[in-house]
Amino acid sequence: MQGSSQTVRRPEQAAPGLLLDLADRITRRRALLLPAALYLGVRALGVVVLTVFAALHEDDLLSRIAAWDGQWYLKIAASGYELGPTTDALGHPNPHTPRAFFPGYPFLIRLLAPALGFPAAALVVSLAAGLFAAYGLARLGRLVRGGSRRAGYILVALFAATPMSVVLTMAYTEALFCALAVWTLVAVLERRWEVAGLCCLAAGLVRSTALALVVAVVVAAVIALTHREDGGRPLAALGLAPAGLFGYLWWTGMRVRPESGFEAQLSTWSDLEWQGWRTRFDGGVSTARFVAEVLTGSDSAMSVLTVAVIAGALIGMAVLARRETVLAVYAAGVLVMCLGSSALMHAKPRLLLPAFTLLVPVAVALAKRRTNTVLWVCSGVALASAWFGAFALTVWKYAI
Numbered sequence: 001m002q003g004s005s006q007t008v009r010r011p012e013q014a015a016p017g018l019l020l021d022l023a024d025r026i027t028r029r030r031a032l033l034l035p036a037a038l039y040l041g042v043r044a045l046g047v048v049v050l051t052v053f054a055a056l057h058e059d060d061l062l063s064r065i066a067a068w069d070g071q072w073y074l075k076i077a078a079s080g081y082e083l084g085p086t087t088d089a090l091g092h093p094n095p096h097t098p099r100a101f102f103p104g105y106p107f108l109i110r111l112l113a114p115a116l117g118f119p120a121a122a123l124v125v126s127l128a129a130g131l132f133a134a135y136g137l138a139r140l141g142r143l144v145r146g147g148s149r150r151a152g153y154i155l156v157a158l159f160a161a162t163p164m165s166v167v168l169t170m171a172y173t174e175a176l177f178c179a180l181a182v183w184t185l186v187a188v189l190e191r192r193w194e195v196a197g198l199c200c201l202a203a204g205l206v207r208s209t210a211l212a213l214v215v216a217v218v219v220a221a222v223i224a225l226t227h228r229e230d231g232g233r234p235l236a237a238l239g240l241a242p243a244g245l246f247g248y249l250w251w252t253g254m255r256v257r258p259e260s261g262f263e264a265q266l267s268t269w270s271d272l273e274w275q276g277w278r279t280r281f282d283g284g285v286s287t288a289r290f291v292a293e294v295l296t297g298s299d300s301a302m303s304v305l306t307v308a309v310i311a312g313a314l315i316g317m318a319v320l321a322r323r324e325t326v327l328a329v330y331a332a333g334v335l336v337m338c339l340g341s342s343a344l345m346h347a348k349p350r351l352l353l354p355a356f357t358l359l360v361p362v363a364v365a366l367a368k369r370r371t372n373t374v375l376w377v378c379s380g381v382a383l384a385s386a387w388f389g390a391f392a393l394t395v396w397k398y399a400i
Contacts, residue, residue, distance in 0.1 A: 031149065035156050039134035042160035043169050046386040050166060053390035064393045066119055068400065070171030072098060074118050077106035081255075092275065099252045100272040104205035104244075105173045122171035129175040130168045133159070136182035137356065141367075143189045144324055144360055151367035154374060158359045161382040163309050164349040164400065166389025174353050177206045181213050181330070181354060188220045188326050193233040196220075197240025204244025208269070209354050212333025217241040220326040279343040286342035302346055302396045305388065309349040310339065316358035327357040349388075350400055 054061045066074060075083055081098045105125065112121035134156045141152025159178075160168070168175045180203035187196035200217050204210040218241060221234035246266070253265020256272070273279040291310065294303045317335055321328050334355040338348060366374050392400050 034153055035134040035138040036131050038153060038156045039130060039160045042157055042382045042385075043130065043165070045382055046166055046389050047169055049386035050390040050393060053394040057394045059394050062119065065169065066122065066171045067393070069101070069173075070122065072101050073106050073109065073171055073173070074122060076101055076103070077109035077113060077122070078118055094272075094275060096256045096272060097276050099256065100269065100276055102173070102205055102207050102248060104202065105176050107205075108176070109171075119171070123169070126169060126171065126175040129179040130160075133175060133179035133182050136179060136186055139186050140182055140189070141360070141363055143186065144327070144364065146364045147360075148364075148367050151363045154366050154378065155356075155359055155363035157378045158363055158381065159356050161378065161385040162353055162356070162359070163305070163385055163388050164353055164392065165385050166393060167350050167353065167400070172350075173207050174350065177203055177209060178354055178356060180206065181210075182356065184213055184217060185326060185330060185357070188217060188237075189324065191224070191230055191233075193221065193224075193230065193235075193237040194240070197237040200237070200241035201244040204242070204246070205248055208245070209334060209337060209351075210245045212330055212337055212354075214242045214245060215333050216326050216330035219329050223325070277343065279341055281337075281340050282342045284340045287339045287345070287348070290345040302392065306346050306348055309352060313339075313352050313355060313358060316355075316361070319361045320358055323360060327360060331355045331357045344399060346392075346396070346398060347400055349392075 050064065051061055053059075054064055076098055081103075082095075083098050084095070086095055086097050105122075108125045109118060109121045112124060115121075116124060137155045137159050138149075138152035141147050141155040142149055144151075159165070168178075180199050184196050184199040184203060187193070187199060196217055200210065200213050203213050217237050221237045221241075224230055224234040225232075249266050249269050250262070252272075253260065253262075253268035256268045257265055260268075270280065287310070290303075291307050294300075294307045298304060313335060317328075317331055320331055334352065338351040338355075341351075343351065366377060369377075
């Protein structure tokens, strides 16, 4: 009709728009699912290789993924910290030994245990936390300088394939801590100070490595306040970030040494670590001695691999130092705490896993390479990681 303002679209005119809309939906769904798919794919490979190794060495798979520290977390989840007569890792009787393990992870296990049972609940918490970490890493890879969506996906794959990533699918705290740590860092980069403070607080209830995270958040908040950015909101992060870690340390001291002063109570946890595992900060003397002994006379493959991981971490730190301050400060804190400690030397690869920001420069660099190169590198790293984890849990008979 003459004068009508409506235009009838022919089918051939509407089709391109519908195809573009469909393509956009597919792209968005792929972006939503890809971090989980990458993480689960790499970790599934690790579990398959571990299953084969366990069968070859006549080991029970469940006992391997709930070994060592996992047993402590399961006991605490089931019975709390009052376990009665207990012995530490050195065989010394000490009823306070369970308090060396932070409460966040066993608390979540206890919540799910009525429906799943304790071992299954522990693994579900680790699995869910690992997925949560994967989405945080994908986002982190986009936020960093020179980052991109592609870099974020590569970062997820590299994290899932770190040398001791097998603990991400064990009854250990690494998956949960890394999830909280990466979202803390993402919140700092996005200047969501309240979220950063809350995530850091929660991380402080999971493991002592949170000290590195607290320092990173405090440094970032102080810089923001100095430059008068975001008003007074960084103060929220300053107040919340240390509360979880130092709150648990103080609470432990109150339970073990109720008559002692505040400083002695804060150091109680460190004393338990020393009494139970001969672990304390010695400025790196024990690590340096271990590296020297391995390089000059060790015939243990695990020892050589451990030194290789330490060397790789130090190289990564040198590269990361030129990137975002909060990422570098966090990684440096993890390295200082790990390498500066007299803890079990063959546990160093596991203790370095939270230093995932060391992978950021690698992911950004790989993102600029051809797809075939990325696939070959990530596949090779995933296979090496799967072997390393299976070897550490079945061939190597000592704690990791």
